[in-house]
Amino acid sequence: MKAKVLVYDDNEMLRSSIRFLVESEPEMELVASLPNAQSVETDIVQYQPDVILMDIDMPLVNGVQAVARIRKIEEDLPVIMLTVFEDNENIFNAIYAGASGYILKRHLSEEIAGAIRTVLQGGAPMTGSVAKKVLKMLPQAKSQEQEKSNLTEKETKILELLVHGFSYKMIASEIFISIDTVRFHIKKIYEKLHVHSATEAVSKALKNRLVE
Numbered sequence: 001m002k003a004k005v006l007v008y009d010d011n012e013m014l015r016s017s018i019r020f021l022v023e024s025e026p027e028m029e030l031v032a033s034l035p036n037a038q039s040v041e042t043d044i045v046q047y048q049p050d051v052i053l054m055d056i057d058m059p060l061v062n063g064v065q066a067v068a069r070i071r072k073i074e075e076d077l078p079v080i081m082l083t084v085f086e087d088n089e090n091i092f093n094a095i096y097a098g099a100s101g102y103i104l105k106r107h108l109s110e111e112i113a114g115a116i117r118t119v120l121q122g123g124a125p126m127t128g129s130v131a132k133k134v135l136k137m138l139p140q141a142k143s144q145e146q147e148k149s150n151l152t153e154k155e156t157k158i159l160e161l162l163v164h165g166f167s168y169k170m171i172a173s174e175i176f177i178s179i180d181t182v183r184f185h186i187k188k189i190y191e192k193l194h195v196h197s198a199t200e201a202v203s204k205a206l207k208n209r210l211v212e
Contacts (some may be wrong), residue, residue, distance in 0.1 A: 002029040002170065003050045003051060003116065004029050004031045004052075004056070005028055005030050005034070005049060005050070006034075006047050006049035006052055006053055007019075007034065008034050008035075008053070008054050008063070009033075009035070009055040009058070010059060012035070014055075014105065014108075015033040015035070017106070017109075018030075018082075025113050030050075031049055033120070035058075036167065037058060037069075038060045040066050040069055041069060041070075045075070049077070049129050051078045051080065051119055052077065052078065052079045052080070053082050053116075054081055055075075055159075056082075061177060063083070064093045067094065067098050068097040068098065069100050070086040070098070070163065071098040072142050076100065078100040080100060080102070080116070080119055081094045081101065081103065083102070084109065089129060089131055099121050099197065101126055102125075102134075103115050103125065103127050103130075107127050111125070111127060154175070154185060157212070158182065158185050158189065159189055160203070160205075160211040162186075162198055163205050163211055
């Protein structure tokens with residue numbers, strides 16, 4: 001069985017190049033090559049691809065938006081981003097949306113076939129310069145447990161009371177501190193959780209299970 005490849009890119013010349021590269025591989029088949037991802041959900045149903053090659057900068061629906069839409073219906077379908085962009089924001093947004101790999105277009109001819117094979121085997125293919133940027137981003141990313149451990153015992157208690165709907169005055173009364181001290185601790189909680197309001201803090205606490 002050949003691996004079925006679906007391509008999205010608004011550059012007709014590049015789509016032709018990708019078609020040639022994919023169809024040069026005996027174990028791969030290009031099922032469709034489309035200029036935009038506006039109908040990505042129905043395209044997936046129609047073409048039943050094993051892997052998608054997705055441009056980032058497209059009209060109507062950009063690649064990052066398209067990946068997010070794909071992930072709502074196909075959690076495991078591999079999607080490799082094809083792009084000229086290697087800035088941190090585009091890389092982060094694509095990976096956060098659920099991209100499986102990230103290949104720069106200038107390396108397409110030498111990397112695309114191997115990237116398809118890698119992603120179909122469960123890997124995450126990336127152009128070398130992109131992989132370096134991802135590795136540099138990792139120390140900035142914190143796990144839920146790390147984020148939880150950054151809160152002091154008192155901050156965790158205050159966050160827990162916020163989650164349970166306590167007002168500042170009720171929190172002060174509950175743990176025997178002044179309202180000004182409550183405000184001080186809540187400011188620290190906001191800084192550590194990277195939020196700007198009690199609503200955001202409560203939402204993040206529930207989502208990341210920072211309190212019981």
